[in-house]
Amino acid sequence: MIEWIVGIFLAIGVIFNFLASVGILRFPDVYTRIHASTKCTTFGTIFIVLATISYAIYSWKLEHDPAWITIAIHSALVVIFLVLTNPVGAHAIGRAARKSGIRPYGAVIDELEGRL
16 A cells, blocks of 8 residues: 555656756746746655655654664655745745846736836
8 A cells, every 4th residue: 555655746846847847848938947946846755755755754663773763764755855945945036036137927017126
């Protein structure tokens, strides 16, 4: 049963990461590419780490080896740090692109033009 749960989590994570790659290649400007890369890779990594945590807890129940709990805790910390730093990094990249004068693709009304 645990193999199916881990497999499903891994499949969902790989699909989200694949969609992030497609979004980075297909979207027209830096702002939509940031959106694709941060949203999809965050969710993809969360599901991959959920698979790791599930397998680590299952293995700990079988073997009673504390190394499995260490792996689960470290994986949970990875998710916490990713959720905290990924949006901040995306915002910094978007703000730098905006201050550099990179305009969004398409017909966009910019109401902040004179305020920067």
